[in-house]
Amino acid sequence: MFAKTGALAINYGNQQQVRGMATLKAISLRLKSVKNIQKITQSMKMVSAAKYTKAERDLKQARPYGEGAKSFYEKAEVAPVSESPDKILIALTSDRGLCGAVHTQVSRQIRNELCEDPEHTRVICIGDKSRAILQRLFGKNILMVAHEVGRKPPTFVDASKIAQETSRYNFSSGKIIFNRFKSVVSYTTSELPLFSQAAIAAAPKLSIYDSIDSEVLQSYMEFSMASLLYYAMKEGACSEQSSRMTAMDNASKNAGEMIDKLTLTFNRTRQAVITRELIEIISGAAALE
Amino acid sequence: MASVGTTRSVLRLLSSQPILKQAVRGYADEMAFTFAAANKVFYANSNVKQVDVPSFSGAFGILPKHVPTLAVLKPGVVTVFEQDGSSKKVFVSSGTVTINEDSSVQVLAEEAHPVEDLDASAAREQLSKAQGDLSKATSEQEKAEALIAIEVAEALVAAA
Numbered sequence: 549m550f551a552k553t554g555a556l557a558i559n560y561g562n563q564q565q566v567r568g569m570a571t572l573k574a575i576s577l578r579l580k581s582v583k584n585i586q587k588i589t590q591s592m593k594m595v596s597a598a599k600y601t602k603a604e605r606d607l608k609q610a611r612p613y614g615e616g617a618k619s620f621y622e623k624a625e626v627a628p629v630s631e632s633p634d635k636i637l638i639a640l641t642s643d644r645g646l647c648g649a650v651h652t653q654v655s656r657q658i659r660n661e662l663c664e665d666p667e668h669t670r671v672i673c674i675g676d677k678s679r680a681i682l683q684r685l686f687g688k689n690i691l692m693v694a695h696e697v698g699r700k701p702p703t704f705v706d707a708s709k710i711a712q713e714t715s716r717y718n719f720s721s722g723k724i725i726f727n728r729f730k731s732v733v734s735y736t737t738s739e740l741p742l743f744s745q746a747a748i749a750a751a752p753k754l755s756i757y758d759s760i761d762s763e764v765l766q767s768y769m770e771f772s773m774a775s776l777l778y779y780a781m782k783e784g785a786c787s788e789q790s791s792r793m794t795a796m797d798n799a800s801k802n803a804g805e806m807i808d809k810l811t812l813t814f815n816r817t818r819q820a821v822i823t824r825e826l827i828e829i830i831s832g833a834a835a836l837e
Numbered sequence: 838m839a840s841v842g843t844t845r846s847v848l849r850l851l852s853s854q855p856i857l858k859q860a861v862r863g864y865a866d867e868m869a870f871t872f873a874a875a876n877k878v879f880y881a882n883s884n885v886k887q888v889d890v891p892s893f894s895g896a897f898g899i900l901p902k903h904v905p906t907l908a909v910l911k912p913g914v915v916t917v918f919e920q921d922g923s924s925k926k927v928f929v930s931s932g933t934v935t936i937n938e939d940s941s942v943q944v945l946a947e948e949a950h951p952v953e954d955l956d957a958s959a960a961r962e963q964l965s966k967a968q969g970d971l972s973k974a975t976s977e978q979e980k981a982e983a984l985i986a987i988e989v990a991e992a993l994v995a996a997a
Binding site: 612613775778 | 874
C-alpha cells in the first residue's frame with residue numbers, strides 16, 4: 549500500500565515544477581489520506597491490543613492443558629509407524645491479515661515439508677490465509693479449509709470440530725504447525741505431533757499402561773487431538789494478535805513520519821507560492837513605474 | 838592449583854545434576870497432578886494426596902504410584918484430596934485421564950467447574966430440556982446428542 553503511494557509522490561514532485569497551485573491541493577489531499585490511514589492503523593492497534601490481552605490470559609490457562617495433552621505421547625514414546633507414508637499437516641492460521649509474518653511463517657514451513665514429499669502429504673488449512681498462500685502451488689494437496697477463524701477467540705468447540713473432520717482421513721503421522729507465543733515481540737513456528745491409532749498401539753511403552761482396550765484408546769485419541777488443536781489455536785491466536793499489534797504500531801509510526809515529511813513539503817510549497825505571487829505583483833508594479 | 842579448581846567445579850557440576858533431577862522427580866509417594874479444562878486450570882504439576890475420577894470403566898481413585906493407564910472421563914465429579922487433608926470437588930463434562938509411569942497424572946476436561954458454583958435448579962431445567970430434545974429428536978445423530986445431553990444433565994443434577 550505504501551509502496552504504491554511512494555510512486556505517486558514522485559509524480560507530484562514532477563507536477564510541482566509545472567503548476568504550483570495544483571501541487572498544493574494534491575499535497576493537502578495526500579496529507580489528509582495519510583492522516584486517515586494513521587487513524588485506522590492506530591485504532592486497529594488498540595483493538596488488537598485489547599484482543600491480545602484477552603488472548604494472553606486465555607493462553608495462560610491453555611498452556612498446562614496443552615502440556616498435559618502432549619505428555620502422554622512423550623512419556624509413552626510414541627513414534628510414527630513407517631509402513632504407510634501418508635502424512636497430514638494442519639496449518640493453523642486465520643482469516644485476517646495485516647499481522648506481520650505469522651501466516652507466512654506457518655505456510656513456509658508447510659511448503660518446505662510439501663516439497664520433500666508432495667505425493668503423500670496432505671494439508672488441512674485452518675483459516676483462509678494459509679489456503680491463499682498454498683493454493684497456487686499445492687492446491688491438490690489441500691484436503692479441507694476452515695473459514696471464519698480469527699474473528700473471535702478460538703473455542704474448544706472449534707477445535708473438536710476440526711479434530712472430528714481430521715480424524716475422517718487416514719494418515720499414519722501428522723503435525724500441527726502453529727506459532728508458539730513467546731512474548732509480545734516474538735513467536736516461533738513450532739509443531740505438535742499427531743499419531744494414528746496404529747502408531748500408538750505400536751508404541752514401545754504402551755504395554756506398561758494398564759487396562760487399555762481399543763475403544764478407550766480411540767476416545768482418548770479423539771479427545772487428545774481436540775485438546776492439542778485447542779492449545780495450538782490459542783497459541784496461534786495470541787501470536788497473531790501480538791504480531792498485529794506490533795505491525796500496526798509500526799504502520800502508525802511510518803504514517804507519522806510520512807505526515808511530518810508531507811507537512812514540511814506542504815508548508816514549503818505554500819511559501820513558494822506566496823513568494824512567487826509577491827514577485828509577480830512586485831515586478832508588475834515595477835514595470836508600471 | 839587452577840587445574841584442581843576447575844576439575845573440582847566440573848565434578849561439582851556433574852554431581853549436582855542427578856540431585857537436581859531427583860528433586861524434580863520427587864520420591865516415591867509424590868505425584869505430579871495436572872488438572873486442566875478448556876476454561877480453567879485447577880492444578881498444574883502440584884502434589885496431591887489422592888484423586889477420585891469418574892470414568893467409563895467405573896469410578897476410581899488415584900494414589901501416587903498408580904499403575905500407568907489411560908481412561909476416558911464420564912460426566913461427574915472429580916474429587917481431589919490435597920496434602921493438607923482438604924478436598925475439592927469439581928464437576929467435569931468429559932475428558933481424559935492419563936497416568937504415566939513417572940507417577941504424573943493428567944486430568945484434562947472439556948469443561949470443568951467447582952461443584953459449589955453449580956446451580957441445582959438450572960441443572961434440573963437443563964435435564965428437562967434435554968429430555969424434551971430427546972422426544973423431539975428424529976435422526977439417529979440428534980438422538981445420540983440428546984442422550985449425551987441427558988447424561989451430562991443427570992450428572993449435573995446429582996452433583997449440584
